Amino acid sequence: MSGSGIHKVTVLGTGVLGSQIAFQTAFSGFEVTAYDISDEAVAQGRERFAGLAKTYQHDGVPGAADGKADEALARLAATADLAAAVADADLIIEAVPEVLTIKQETYEKLGKLAPEKTIFASNSSTLALSDLVGYTGRPGKFIGLHFANQIWKFNTAEVMSTTETDPAVFDTLLAFAAEIGCVPIPIHKEKPGWLLNSLLVPFLSAAQDLAFGGYAEPADIDKVWRIGTGAPKGPFEILDIVGLMTPYNISLHGDAHQQEIAAWLKENYIDKGKLGIASGEGFYTYPRES
């Protein structure tokens, strides 16, 4: 079906992001097999797919209400049999848990189970591709492919080459990203944090510095950013969406100053159950009066 040459796609992991990747790919007309480690996990994955079909309709994704969401479900198989899942895949998108040994073991298995043609793409947010490539048995066909949460709304697909990725594979993935309705964002060299997080982390960190340092209130910092740049959301509004555990964990592993920020987040927010929108309160209380 496609200029990329990709027809059959396997997605490993049916968690929040894995299920979105699988569904979006199927929604875009590809035959997709989703894999997870147990029948139970697979059943949960299927529930996520059904939920996504409703979400796409509810959010008005074009075509979703006219049968496309249901057709996507029909194109979406799910199994706990890894060998069967990858047997004829043109592309495997790996979205298994962000634990180095789990990913390394997964790639060791894939290297043996998948046919030679298969491209391996990792959606890993925090682990380095260079720590995985040695386990793939096919460095030229290993690449990064990173999606944002709520892929149907925030439809960037960052495609990241390692030093060993075959340039043709890079081009294939850029084409594939467009074919699944995403905006392909080429990244020519390995970059921890990809592009979006490489911008977000220092930006959000600067905002936390201002509030932690007692210079200004989060709401005022957000205000000056919104008005000054025309952005719809300021840094603390973004942090509430991301959830405060993420900056907390990042700061906790940083330098002494960062660890002070972590302690400030813990004492003032996390220990009080203010974890962001998901917990009903973060830097703001939800639902917000506007």
Next chain:
Amino acid sequence: MSGSGIHKVTVLGTGVLGSQIAFQTAFSGFEVTAYDISDEAVAQGRERFAGLAKTYQHDGVPGAADGKADEALARLAATADLAAAVADADLIIEAVPEVLTIKQETYEKLGKLAPEKTIFASNSSTLALSDLVGYTGRPGKFIGLHFANQIWKFNTAEVMSTTETDPAVFDTLLAFAAEIGCVPIPIHKEKPGWLLNSLLVPFLSAAQDLAFGGYAEPADIDKVWRIGTGAPKGPFEILDIVGLMTPYNISLHGDAHQQEIAAWLKENYIDKGKLGIASGEGFYTYPRES
């Protein structure tokens, strides 16, 4: 006219920002005296005011086309006589050149010329308030008041207290900021870069790192930011508006890595006359095809 208790305002300096501050204040109903160092500078200032009256009408600032812009001009005096300019001021907003000795000398004169009641507010973007306060003769009545360029569109007014600012003066300025149609942004402690630039500088710096490092193209970095955060402009679009000399000068005074960034900006952009929108080309060529 006002809850702030401010009635007569003097603005020192009729450059790009000083003239905007003076005009916006007069436009909001205050009697304003603009001061500049020579009759020639004052005449240029008057031309700027006339230009701003047209811009407010052209940009559709509410009321501007219905006589308010002309009324503002009528409320706006201009003089090269400093003593006369400040003789009865409730508030002096200082927007003289960003040169430490010029500002210090200005405050030394003001301390003697202005009546005791007068509040001194500095719009200084880059110089520290703590390097100026000692010259004012009235630390309790000295405060920061910072506006963005194109004040009629980007209407934040950052109000920054020093350790010596009288809390009542802080409140007065917050009220005054609202009275001139701005959104007051309280800053409780001295912060180099104020709030907006404290966020922009690390954000724009991270973006330049990505392009300088060869990870991705400016247009792709902008794209991922726009889609990922919903912002209307990415970092390189913002840099083109700011003008590339600003990040160049910031990087030039930074650490070794920052100086590499400066050299990269110089070689690839500045030496080629690509200074941003104002020069017709920067990271993008203008007018842009969209």
